[in-house]
Amino acid sequence: MASIEILGTGRIxxxxxxxxxxxxxxxxxxxxxxxxGGGAHATGGSDWARSTDGGETWEVEGTLLPRxxxxxxxxxxxxxxxxxxxxxxxxxxxxxxxxxxRRLRE
Numbered sequence: 001m002a003s004i005e006i007l008g009t010g011r012i013x014x015x016x017x018x019x020x021x022x023x024x025x026x027x028x029x030x031x032x033x034x035x036x037g038g039g040a041h042a043t044g045g046s047d048w049a050r051s052t053d054g055g056e057t058w059e060v061e062g063t064l065l066p067r068x069x070x071x072x073x074x075x076x077x078x079x080x081x082x083x084x085x086x087x088x089x090x091x092x093x094x095x096x097x098x099x100x101x102r103r104l105r106e
Contacts, residue, residue: 008055010058013036013049015044016036016037019034022055023077024079025079029051031050032048032049032051032058032077033047033048033064033074034049034074035074036067037067045064045072045073046063046073046074046088047060047061047063048062076090
């Protein structure tokens with residue numbers, strides 16, 4: 001049976017953020033997207049942070065998709081098979097023309 005070992009705990013952000021999704025890059029950095037504000041009630045947009053020390057510390061890098069009045073979003077991260085491109089995807093109903101996918105890096 002598979003098991004999970006908890007090596008440590010901590011916070012990426014102090015703004016009542018929720019719904020994190022992390023990917024590890026080939027160089028070992030970890031990127032994490034999360035919904036900002038409202039905790040489990042998710043009232044904000046999506047920001048992302050980077051850890052260069054295995055998740056011990058985090059630096060918020062910026063906003064993936066800002067909040068729009070009357071809506072929220074929680075974009076998730078995915079890494080391409082070759083490890084060269086990080087994608088942020090999700091649902092954002094109040095953003096006309098939004099295709100649900102953003103490229104973070106190549």
